Amino acid sequence: MSNIQKIGNPARQSNNLLFKRRSILKTLSLAALLPVGLGAYPSGIVIAADGVPLPENVMTPDAALKRLLDGNKRYVSGKISVRDFNVNRAILAKGQNPYACILSCADSRVAPELCFDESRGDLFVTRLAGNYASLDILASLEYGTAVLKAPLIMVLGHTDCGAIKAGMKADKENVDFPGHIQTITSELKSAVKEGVKLPGNATDNVAKENVRLNVAKLKESTPILRQLVADKKLMVVGGLYHLDTGKVELLT
Template sequence: MAGLAAAPFVSPHALAASDPPRPENQLTPDAALDRLMRGNERYVSGKTTTKDFASTRAALAQGQNPYACLLSCADSRVGPEFCFDESRGDLFVTRVAGNYVTMDILASLEYGVGVLKAPLIMVLGHTQCGAIGAAIDAYDNHTDYPGHIQSITTELAPAVAAAKAKKPDPAALMRDVTIQNIRMNMARLASSTPMLRRAVEAGQLKVVGGLYQLKTGRVELIT
């Protein structure tokens, strides 16, 4: 986060008063979502925009005003900036295997919304997620994973239980759990107190879900 390591924390009011480095990133929640999905269409079709990193370096050194926040899986095959055809300064990305809310993730997203004024959060899951697969295995077979990996499967267990309660087709279980996990974390973020919930209630923030298809690169909106 710009300036946090090199200088004392700057209050949200002071940051809001400064000129943003990218005026085009000041968007409504609906416009932000539309921009994300148009970027994904370019990515899927192979018509991504040319990035000139040198030309934006000076402006971004002065601050940041991303137009969207993402809670993404840490999977190396999923790159939010790539799949939405965006550049540095456009997306405020948090990542953890299994794309679920932790206290540190929540604090980071509150910073993205409350301080940086991003109007959109997307919880971005993906197909063939190893964390989801491990959570299903742990739930079904009581598998114990080494180190701290078990903490991930424990956090994802409620999504497995909720999906299984609907008695899905076994062939669709992985997808159903992935989508259930996305929805549960969307709900958690939208209702988090006090910052995110108030922004949602005021119409200043929208929380959405996305499912990244590894085979095609397309992001399916999850409601």
């Protein structure tokens, strides 16, 4: 029996799957194949011969967080950068080295490149309703950090989140949502359980709790991410985007 068969649906059992020995060995083998230096990425990823496509994106985790928050300040104040999208087009056609990974809600009102005043090639963005770390998201974030070497992951929830509201409704009224939507509400159960205990805006409290839980999960759940954090090559933080102001509140 394979590891997947033993634990059931892998989409709902991402934590268990990640701790299975075969999966760990597979990911470690991949990591061992990855070069330490620049310019020798796996086939299909081409890097400019003289180094990374965007040298200004090579930075420490702290510098990456400062750059994100500075960009958000520009966005909130309306003083965003004027961009010529033809600049860097040729170099970015050859490769990428984003300086931060974002795990954002899919909500159309939350747009990471816009709210951090960034351009193509700067952010490695993964999105899904409820901004939780599913198995597919974990794989993408491992790629963004271990292969593309982004030094920062930000889990980005937001105020008045529809996915969070659905999760709360499912919990309170024992509602089953149609199709695959139930998957989202099931994933948010733990955050709902803790968030509703707190005083204040219940929806936003659950959104914050969801961010905190997923920051902890990303720090601890996979050998690749855990090692990068231990080596101080990666920082994982959480933020809450305020729909009314555009401000990203740093939570963790």
